Amino acid sequence: MRVGFIGAGNMAGAIVRGIVAEGTLPAEDLAVTSAHGRSAQALARETGVDAPGSNEELVERTGPRGVVVLAVKPHLIAEVLEPLGDLLAEQDSLVVSLAAGTPLATLESFLPPGQAVVRVMPNVNALVGAGMAAVCGNASTSEDQVDAVVGLFETVGSAIVLAERDFPAYTAIAGSAPAFAAHFVEALARAAVRNGLPKMLATRIAAQTMLGTARTMLERGTTPAQLADMVSSPGGTTIAGSLAMEDAGFSPAVVRGVQAVIDRDREIAAG
Ligand SMILES: NC(=O)C1=CN([C@@H]2O[C@H](COP(=O)(O)OP(=O)(O)OC[C@H]3O[C@@H](n4cnc5c(N)ncnc54)[C@H](OP(=O)(O)O)[C@@H]3O)[C@@H](O)[C@H]2O)C=CC1
Ligand SMILES: O=C(O)[C@@H]1CCC=N1
CATH class of the missing domain: 1.10.3730.10 (ProC C-terminal domain-like)
Known part of the structure; x- marks a missing residue:
């Protein structure tokens, strides 16, 4: 499984460092981008992951059937996702969003119909392999895709499947x-x-x-x-x-x- 992270801040940094430290995936199967490039390049230098020059390139390098993780602030989701919609569909990518307060229905509204999207609420303790993550897939995701995301986050802590209606309370306590x-x-x-x-x-x-x-x-x-x-x-x-x-x-x-x-x-x- 290849995983690309759009965003190289606190949360992506914690997960990428955790995955690389745990040896879950080889560093060459991971990629990160950031708005200005510098934080992605710094994370790439530190961990050995790839740092493509654009989000389009990241999706291409992650696909086909790769996992594209949105690790940007919630207010940036629309502007990051909309230009990538056709490419994500072409690559049959699995979109994973970490954004707080951003329901699956909102994520779907920025993407072509039928796009597989998984919402995850992780926490920063993934950094030391002691994270806690909740996972919820939309109607277009298969059980295997949800299981793969749970498996990914289990390598940096605990992960559970949770109904989307429980995400707000979960966000507070995890x-x-x-x-x-x-x-x-x-x-x-x-x-x-x-x-x-x-x-x-x-x-x-x-x-x-x-x-x-x-x-x-x-x-x-x-x-x-x-x-x-x-x-x-x-x-x-x-x-x-x-x-x-x-x-x-x-x-x-x-x-x-x-x-x-x-x-x-x-x-x-x-x-
Ligand atoms: N921090 C936490 O503990 C948790 C965060 N979350 C969620 O995770 C998401 C990320 O939060 P957090 O890591 O704290 O935020 P940060 O501000 O630390 O990181 C955001 C990252 O997004 C990058 N970015 C912004 N615009 C773009 C773009 N157009 N293309 C590529 N990258 C871009 C920024 O780039 P640059 O570095 O160049 O500014 C930065 O690396 C949020 O949605 C938040 O709700 C969820 C659970 C816990
Ligand atoms: O503060 C925030 O909005 C994000 C979500 C949970 C932790 N950090």
């Missing part, structure tokens, strides 16, 4: 949530700095603690509530901290943040 988790680590570290720990050490300690907490839940099936109970000694330090955080509005703040992502996703979808 696409955007690495930023929220990073804010939490930063807040923990700053609180520790206030109490005398050096920032770099505090950040490392807090990040390792997040990693271990996630692994305990995923690998042992421990629920968040069970884990919190395991840590909270009666009359101890943790329960004092947890209740103080709740008193300061921790859970309502998280719920509002998730809802804001969902509302913004719907706003982008509405144009």
Whole structure:
């Protein structure tokens, strides 16, 4: 399978670096383009992938039946996709869009009828092979094509097939949530700095603690509530901290943040 990425920014960079590091596909089967060429060339130099001079060339080099991944910002999808429609159809390419808030119906409206399109919401942790991706194909995609995309993203983390109606909530807790988790680590570290720990050490300690907490839940099936109970000694330090955080509005703040992502996703979808 040959895969071309239109866009060489944060997300394409994370996936390409992840795929190359994991050895999922040989670098010569991957290609990237960018608006100004420089970021694509830098990524190509770093990873050994190809950096064609235009999006048309990328589709040609990726096809026939190649995967063309749209990794540009949502507002650029129309201007990137429309000029490529006939070529994508000729090459029988599979179009994969990573764009937040951009439904399959919108993507289809920029393409010839019958074009196979898969919507994916990945996350930045693909960079270290610990990503999370949701995948949904349109009516023109075969089961094999959807499976191939799931397989591709599984090589850089976990991937699931998800109904499109669930993408906004999913985007909040997987696409955007690495930023929220990073804010939490930063807040923990700053609180520790206030109490005398050096920032770099505090950040490392807090990040390792997040990693271990996630692994305990995923690998042992421990629920968040069970884990919190395991840590909270009666009359101890943790329960004092947890209740103080709740008193300061921790859970309502998280719920509002998730809802804001969902509302913004719907706003982008509405144009
Ligand atoms: N960042 C994330 O964590 C996540 C992002 N996404 C989605 O991924 C997509 C990309 O986001 P992200 O990587 O953060 O964005 P970036 O701004 O980091 O990267 C966008 C890339 O698109 C390139 N580009 C713009 N116009 C064109 C064009 N006409 N032809 C070729 N390349 C072009 C830019 O080129 P140049 O470098 O020259 O400016 C840049 O490399 C978005 O739709 C976003 O919703 C989804 C999940 C998570
Ligand atoms: O912020 C954004 O719009 C994209 C989608 C999810 C993560 N980044």
